[in-house]
Structures are given as C-alpha cells and as structure tokens.
Amino acid sequence: MTAMLHKNDAVFRLSLFQEFPTLMHYRGFGGYEALAKAVESNPTSIIETLAAAGLRGRGGAAFPTGLKMQMVRNNAERERYIICNADEGEPGTFKDRFIMTHIPFQLLEGMTLAAYAVGAAKGYIYIRHEYPEAQQTMHRSIAAAKAAGLLGDNILGQGFSFDVEIFSGAGSYLCGEETALLSSMEGKKGRPRLKPPYPTQNGLWGKPTLINNVETLANIPMIIGRGAEWYRTLGTLDSPGTKLISLSGDVEQRGLYEVPFGTTFNQIIEEYGGGMKNGRRVKAVNIGGASGVVVPPWELDCALEYHSCGERDITIGSGAVFVMDESRSILANVHNRVEFFLHESCGKCTPCREGLRQAGRIIHNLLSGKAVMADVDNLERYTRAMQNAAFCGLGQAAGNSLISSLRYFRSEYEAACFDYGNQYQREGITA
Amino acid sequence: MQISVREIINGMEGKQALLQILLAVQDASPENYVSEDAVNDIAYMLNVSRSRVYSTASFYSVISLKPRGRHIVQVCINAPCENAGKQEILAVLEDQLGVKLGETTADRQFTLEGVSCLGACYVSPAIKIDDRLYGDLTPELVVSILREYQEEATALDCNAS
Ligand SMILES: Cc1cc2nc3c(=O)[nH]c(=O)nc-3n(C[C@H](O)[C@H](O)[C@H](O)COP(=O)(O)O)c2cc1C
Ligand code: SF4
Numbered sequence: 125m126t127a128m129l130h131k132n133d134a135v136f137r138l139s140l141f142q143e144f145p146t147l148m149h150y151r152g153f154g155g156y157e158a159l160a161k162a163v164e165s166n167p168t169s170i171i172e173t174l175a176a177a178g179l180r181g182r183g184g185a186a187f188p189t190g191l192k193m194q195m196v197r198n199n200a201e202r203e204r205y206i207i208c209n210a211d212e213g214e215p216g217t218f219k220d221r222f223i224m225t226h227i228p229f230q231l232l233e234g235m236t237l238a239a240y241a242v243g244a245a246k247g248y249i250y251i252r253h254e255y256p257e258a259q260q261t262m263h264r265s266i267a268a269a270k271a272a273g274l275l276g277d278n279i280l281g282q283g284f285s286f287d288v289e290i291f292s293g294a295g296s297y298l299c300g301e302e303t304a305l306l307s308s309m310e311g312k313k314g315r316p317r318l319k320p321p322y323p324t325q326n327g328l329w330g331k332p333t334l335i336n337n338v339e340t341l342a343n344i345p346m347i348i349g350r351g352a353e354w355y356r357t358l359g360t361l362d363s364p365g366t367k368l369i370s371l372s373g374d375v376e377q378r379g380l381y382e383v384p385f386g387t388t389f390n391q392i393i394e395e396y397g398g399g400m401k402n403g404r405r406v407k408a409v410n411i412g413g414a415s416g417v418v419v420p421p422w423e424l425d426c427a428l429e430y431h432s433c434g435e436r437d438i439t440i441g442s443g444a445v446f447v448m449d450e451s452r453s454i455l456a457n458v459h460n461r462v463e464f465f466l467h468e469s470c471g472k473c474t475p476c477r478e479g480l481r482q483a484g485r486i487i488h489n490l491l492s493g494k495a496v497m498a499d500v501d502n503l504e505r506y507t508r509a510m511q512n513a514a515f516c517g518l519g520q521a522a523g524n525s526l527i528s529s530l531r532y533f534r535s536e537y538e539a540a541c542f543d544y545g546n547q548y549q550r551e552g553i554t555a
Numbered sequence: 556m557q558i559s560v561r562e563i564i565n566g567m568e569g570k571q572a573l574l575q576i577l578l579a580v581q582d583a584s585p586e587n588y589v590s591e592d593a594v595n596d597i598a599y600m601l602n603v604s605r606s607r608v609y610s611t612a613s614f615y616s617v618i619s620l621k622p623r624g625r626h627i628v629q630v631c632i633n634a635p636c637e638n639a640g641k642q643e644i645l646a647v648l649e650d651q652l653g654v655k656l657g658e659t660t661a662d663r664q665f666t667l668e669g670v671s672c673l674g675a676c677y678v679s680p681a682i683k684i685d686d687r688l689y690g691d692l693t694p695e696l697v698v699s700i701l702r703e704y705q706e707e708a709t710a711l712d713c714n715a716s
C-alpha cells in the first residue's frame with residue numbers, strides 16, 4: 125500500500141517484515157534473544173544500558189528513558205505498571221501503527237524488557253480506536269507470545285511474570301497526554317491532571333507507572349541485544365540512534381522511513397522522499413504534526429537532532445514531516461490545525477479554550493477577507509498568552525504552527541487583511 | 556436479538572473498565588450506539604451513577620448516544636488529507652449518500668462522519684468504512700467502493716423480505 129525506502133533501517137528493520145508477521149519470523153531474525161540474555165542478569169543493567177545508549181522518549185517530549193525507568197524502579201511501592209502509549213493522535217504520524225502491524229513482537233519484547241527493568245508485573249497498551257487492525261495484530265501477538273512462554277507466567281522459565289492487556293482509546297487526541305491517558309484508563313473523562321506528581325510516582329490507580337511511546341519501547345530489544353556502543357554508532361553524539369519519520373504531502377514518495385539522527389530535513393525530502401512532486405518547489409514544511417512548527421525551505425538544512433532543532437525552535441515531536449509545495453496556502457493549513465485543536469481541547473482552562481476560539485475567529489476572518497492588520501497582531505498576542513498559560517501540553521503546543529507561520533509567513537497573513545494597501549500608503553510606501 | 560449488556564460485561568477479560576465496556580456495547584449494537592437502556596444497565600452492573608456513565612460516554616467522540624447507520628463512513632479531516640483532495644472526496648460522499656457530514660441516511664445504512672488522522676497520510680486522501688481503511692482515493696474510486704456497500708445492503712434487504 126505504500127512506497128517505502130529501506131535505507132538505514134538498523135533498529136526497526138522494517139524491510140525484513142511484512143504486515144502481520146509471525147513470532148517464528150521475528151525469532152528467525154534474532155528476536156527475543158535480548159530478553160533471554162536480560163532475564164538472566166540484573167534488571168538494573170537494562171536501565172544502565174539504555175542510559176548509556178542515550179535513548180530518549182519518541183512520544184514528543186524526548187525525556188531520557190533510562191532516567192524515567194530509574195524513577196519508577198526507585199519507588200518503594202512494589203505494585204508498578206507499565207503503559208505503552210499507542211494513542212498516536214498527532215495528525216500526519218503513522219509510525220506507531222507500522223510498528224504494531226509489522227513488528228508487534230519487537231514492541232512486546234521491548235515492553236517485557238522494560239517491565240523486567242522497573243519491576244512491573246502488568247502492562248497495558250493504550251491503542252487508539254482508529255487503528256482496529258493494530259489492535260487485532262497486537263491481540264494475536266500477545267496470545268502467540270504467551271503460548272511460547274515469552275509473556276505471562278514464569279517467562280522463559282526464569283521466574284519473572286509479566287502480562288499485557290490492550291486498552292482501546294475512543295477518539296480523543298488529548299488522551300495521548302500521559303495523565304489524560306491515565307484518567308481515561310480509570311474510566312473517567314480523558315482530562316489531564318496536574319503534574320507533579322508525575323506518573324512515575326503517582327500513575328495508574330495511584331501506583332508508580334512507566335509510560336512510554338511505542339517507538340521508544342520498540343528501540344529497547346536492539347539496544348539490549350547489541351549494546352549501547354553499537355547504538356551510538358547510529359545518529360549523532362547529541363542524539364544517538366534513529367528516528368522514524370512519517371513523510372507526507374507533496375513529495376514523490378510518501379511513506380515511513382527510519383532516518384539516523386543528524387540527517388537534514390532537505391535530505392529527508394530529497395533522498396528519502398524522492399524530491400518534490402510535479403517539479404514544484406517547497407513552500408513550507410510542517411514538522412512534528414499539528415502541534416509542530418511550519419518552517420520555510422531555508423530552515424531545511426537543519427539536522428534532525430534534538431539540539432540543532434531546539435536552537436531553531438523546530439519541534440521534532442512525533443517525527444511527522446508534512447511537505448507543502450508553492451501552490452499551498454499557509455493560512456488555510458493553519459486554519460485546519462486551529463479547527464482541529466478547537467475540537468480536541470477539553471475546555472478545562474480558559475487560555476486554551478478562549479485562545480483557540482479567538483484564533484479560529486481571526487483566521488476565519490482573514491480567509492474571508494474581513495480581517496484588519498490589527499487582527500494579525502492580536503492573533504500573535506492571544507497565541508502567546510495561550511502558550512504561556514495553558515494547563516497542559518495541548519494548549520501549550522497548539523500555538524506552535526501559528527507562531528512559526530507568523531514568523532516566517534507574516535506577509536501572507538497581512539496580504540489577506542483588507543486594510544493591507546492602506547497600511548502601505550500610510551507608511552508612505554507606494555509601488 | 557441483541558446480546559445484553561450483562562453478557563458483554565461478563566464476557567470481557569481483565570479489569571472491566573468503563574470506557575472499554577461502552578465501546579463493546581456500542582460495537583454490539585446494530586445501530587452503532589449506546590442506548591439509554593444500555594447506560595442504565597452499565598450503571599447498575601458497575602454500581603456507579605448514571606451521570607458518571609453519561610459523563611464518560613459524552614467525552615469521547617467515538618461513543619455515540621444517538622442511533623447511527625449500519626455502516627460508519629469516516630472522512631479524515633487533517634491537513635495531509637485536506638491538501639490531497641479531501642474536499643472533493645467529501646463532496647462525492649455527500650452527493651452519493653444524500654447526507655451532510657454528521658448525518659445518517661434515511662434507510663439507516665450509512666452515517667457520514669469526520670475523523671482525525673487515520674495514520675494513512677502516505678496514501679491520503681483516506682477514509683474508513685467501519686474497520687476498513689481506503690487510501691489514494693479519487694472521486695471515481697469512492698463511488699465504486701460505496702457501491703459495494705450499497706449492493707450488499709440491497710441484497711440483505713431482499714433476503715429479509
Ligand atoms: C496533547 C498531547 C498529546 C500527546 N499524544 C501522544 C501520543 O499520541 N503518543 C505518545 O506516545 N505520546 C503522546 N504525548 C506525550 C505523552 O504525554 C508522553 O510524554 C509520552 O507518552 C511519554 O513517552 P516517551 O517518554 O516514550 O516519549 C502527548 C502529549 C500531549 C501534551
Ligand atoms: S490546555 Fe486545553 S486541553 Fe489542556 S487542560 Fe487546558 S483546555 Fe484542556
């Protein structure tokens with residue numbers, strides 16, 4: 125169904141696997157060797173190896189995974205949980221779906237290793253409702269792993285027990301936020317909670333809980349199997365390893381690519397995506413999904429790397445890269461995002477609820493030719509207020525595409541104002 | 556005859572979380588929704604208040620408290636699909652089904668809905684009908700896909716009468 129290039133697929137080896145692979149197939153490529161090795165040694169050595177490898181969370185916040193595990197492990201409470209966040213709500217992202225449908229056992233092995241490391245006996249995979257095929261594959265794979273003694277009671281005869289259950293989401297983007305996800309699992313509305321306390325202390329049913337993204341967990345078997353040093357041969361010093369990039373938009377070959385950190389966005393578009401479609405030029409690229417930024421072509425020499433991107437305010441986020449050619453309207457695309465967030469906001473706090481409403485109104489006016497120049501300034505003000513004062517990550521990130529597009533494409537906003545010409549005349553600039 | 560809420564809850568493995576029960580009850584309903592009676596039954600079985608069940612149910616966009624069609628047709632509304640021609644696809648669906656977004660056809664066969672990114676942006680524009688994903692759509696393709704479902708519906712009607 126898709127065009128996929130398989131360069132550099134060192135960690136996920138998606139080229140080796142078809143959709144719905146068998147356990148035998150996975151074991152044929154060395155699957156579960158890492159677990160067999162690990163359950164014979166000390167759980168803390170897993171944490172040490174992941175820390176040495178420099179693995180960071182792939183769900184958006186890039187938190188060091190080893191450190192998070194250590195926090196759960198250090199908790200005096202022995203009833204601990206692990207949750208795999210498979211809510212993948214960020215528009216433009218499809219990596220977690222591919223992991224679940226193509227390498228489900230790598231995810232399960234990663235979860236089992238993580239559970240062994242933190243001392244959890246029970247795990248959940250929170251899979252969004254929009255992914256029924258991923259839910260089915262994971263159900264089947266759990267049953268197969270159990271039957272083979274790789275999951276459930278007394279795993280590999282080493283006395284360690286770990287069970288996994290699937291929990292289905294129900295169409296809420298906000299439930300991908302870890303505390304909203306917990307509320308959702310506890311049968312409540314999926315609204316975020318105040319942090320701290322963090323889930324590592326006070327998670328599911330108030331117990332210490334490790335919450336990690338699908339991609340983060342699926343990295344673990346290869347790191348444990350081949351070692352931190354091997355992992356660090358991939359990527360850069362600042363960002364070791366690889367990142368799954370969901371490439372969409374106006375490129376020749378849309379698809380999922382495993383890209384080593386350090387690759388530039390230009391390379392992602394040219395070498396992985398096969399360049400632009402119809403010989404058009406890049407106008408803008410949206411990086412990190414709806415909650416990410418919109419950047420112009422001259423920023424695409426930036427390397428996919430946490431530090432380099434951070435310096436240019438680029439959000440790697442989920443790794444969604446959505447390319448827009450010169451025929452696209454920035455305003456229409458930003459409008460689409462604001463509408464999305466308006467729908468997904470839970471309305472609990474005023475900055476997010478009102479900020480999005482105002483932003484929606486102004487962009488609507490801009491698109492229908494009813495806005496004035498002052499509205500553009502107001503839009504920026506409202507957006508900054510929302511980013512600074514919103515209760516959770518949804519409201520804090522909802523303004524990223526607005527602020528970045530105002531920074532790079534302000535002329536497009538201004539040209540849509542009906543007093544645009546007047547302004548120029550007032551300032552004495554005439555054509 | 557529809558299976559009862561009691562049977563659904565008893566048949567579920569693991570912790571009987573409210574959201575999972577709501578989804579299972581909705582899936583078992585031929586009209587793809589959670590009825591008032593079902594809400595009452597769930598509240599009774601879990602020993603929680605009805606308002607608690609309603610409050611959870613109404614938060615999630617997947618849970619419907621109103622009857623829907625036999626098939627749920629969902630159109631992805633996010634930017635990658637929007638840029639790839641979602642507007643055109645939606646227009647064909649509305650035209651073919653004779654309903655607007657959010658409505659159910661008079662014969663109660665189809666409900667047309669918007670949905671967030673289906674994780675199929677590499678083949679956008681994409682839609683989902685029940686559990687099946689369709690990508691790389693053109694208006695002609697949408698018509699022929701819909702026809703399959705429509706013919707199946709007619710066949711069922713003939714058998715029933
Ligand atoms: C609005 C919102 C939505 C989120 N959605 C997801 C998601 O779909 N999947 C995910 O893994 N993390 C999501 N996150 C991030 C999680 O809160 C959390 O940081 C992550 O699951 C931790 O895993 P990691 O350390 O492996 O990245 C979201 C955060 C916010 C604020
Ligand atoms: S920022 Fe938005 S989504 Fe988050 S709590 Fe406030 S209203 Fe809800």
Ligand code: FES
Nearest residue numbers: 631636672673675
């Ligand atoms: S945006 Fe439509 S499938 Fe992702």
